[in-house]
Amino acid sequence: MTKRREDVLLTAAECAERMGLTVRALRVYERQGLVAPRRTQKNWRLYGPAEIARLAEIVALKRLGLSLSGIARLLSGQGADLDGLLAMQQQTLQDLRERAERGLRLVGSLRAKIAAGALLSTDELLTLAKETNMTDTSQDAIAWHRYEQARPRTEIRLDPVLYADYAGHYLLADGIGLVVTRKEDRLFVRVTGQPEVEAFPEAQDAFFLKVVPAQIVFTRGAGGVVSGLVLHQNGYEQPAARVGEEITRNIEEALAARVKNGTPLPDGEALLRSVIAEHRLGEPDYDGMTPPLAALAREQAGAIRDELERLGQLQGLSFKGVSPMGWDVYDVRFENGGQEWGFTLAADGRFAGLYAGPSL
DNA sequence: CTTCTGACA
DNA sequence: TGTCAGTA
CATH class of the missing domain: 1.10.287 (Helix Hairpins)
Incomplete structure (x- = not known):
């Protein structure tokens, strides 16, 4: 084990072969400023672990269809994620x-x-x-957005005076409300029916959450007044219009009433039955879901199908109640075990949320 | 025999 | 990004 250096340092040709690239490509990446291998006395390129890792990232990003300049922009900010x-x-x-x-x-x-x-x-x-x-470039776009949204964010200092511009009420397309409030020098966001979370600034008009990989970008209309926002989450970008506070209050009151009374949505059981049947066949009706949910469902369809296969035939389901977030929760019995399924509908009747988990 | 650069496709 | 020339 005397040849330690050779173990971790690769020449251009070796590196290219291992990475499935060509030496030419390595040169191009280097000129683009994407990698900076060190050199021997003879000016030969040497690639160490750091460079290899960086190259792996470049290759992956390239598969996503990013241009070299795009990758350069992405990588210039932070280290490799x-x-x-x-x-x-x-x-x-x-x-x-x-x-x-x-x-x-x-x-x-x-x-x-x-x-x-x-x-x-x-x-x-x-x-x-x-x-x-x-x-479907849209699937790739979603994958890309998801990556973008999951990347580490860095908080900046923003003049808290600006926060007054953002505080207000917003409405997403599927009938979910967002309430943005300013407390002292901090900004908080609440999705109707959910606890408040803090949002941190990463740019003028742009905030990110720490509890989940999600960002909120406020949009300004004529005269520079904040007229809405875009919620970046789950690989999706959902616009929300600014609305009067009575809108979100109504949503929350209706929600609270439903939770308190525990009234199931009409035809909820039939809806759930068909959703389960579709997932078992591996053919969920994505058109019957809001786009963000459809994006999530596509990712999990395989896993859910496998799980349903394991659980065996559906034997029955019973309404359990309305969760604090306003989801209808059902106990679902299968041959080989029980599960808890919950769902919520958007204003237009499409599924806006769906989950399946072990019964508690 | 190999890498490196620069040029052209 | 492949390839070719001319070097070190």
Whole structure:
């Protein structure tokens, strides 16, 4: 073990081979300022662990479709958030696999129909077109946003006087309200029915939460008045319009009443049954969900399906109550165990939230 | 035999 | 980013 240095320092060619790159590519990255390998006396490039890690990150970001200059901008600020990036990569690949499996199942069933001499309905052809054409840049966009949102944030000092501009009431498209309040020199945000959390400034008009990877960017209308905000969360960007305080108060009062009375949403049981059935088939109805939930559901569809398979046949479900957040909670019994499912609907009747977990 | 730079596609 | 030339 005398050749310690050779163990960790790679020449350009060695490094390129290990990373699946070419020496040419390494040179390009270096000129872009993405990596800075040190040199030997003969001016040969030497890549150590730090450079290798950096290269891995570059490769991953490139797979996401980022340009070299884009990567340079991203990496210039902070050090490598390798784990966050890998987690995101994993998510992206899982999404990809699920999309491919969906497509394969669909094509398979359609071929079976044709083989049996049947004609395909226009509806089936439309789904086929949709699924296959869904090379879906939007999924990649969501993956990218998720990475962006999960990256470490740095707090800046912002003149608290500005906070007065932000304090107010906001309404998301799915009927959920946000209440922003200023206390002394701090800013707090409350989602209707949820506890208040502090928001920290990272730029003028831009704040981030520490409890979850989410950011809030306030938007200004004519005259520079704050007219709304955009909530960045779960790889999604949801706009919210500024509204009068009575709007959010009504939402919260209605919520409180529902929680107190424990009244289930009409047809809740039937809705839940069909959602469970869809997930068991691995074909959730994403159109019946708000986009942010659909994005989440796509990620978890595989895991939920596996779990449902393990649990076996659905035996029955019973309404348990309304959670403090206003979700209808049901006890769901399966052959091989029980679970607790909860959901909440958006104003337009689509699912805005859905969760499944071990019964408590 | 290898890397490095610069140039061109 | 591949490739080629001319070096060290």
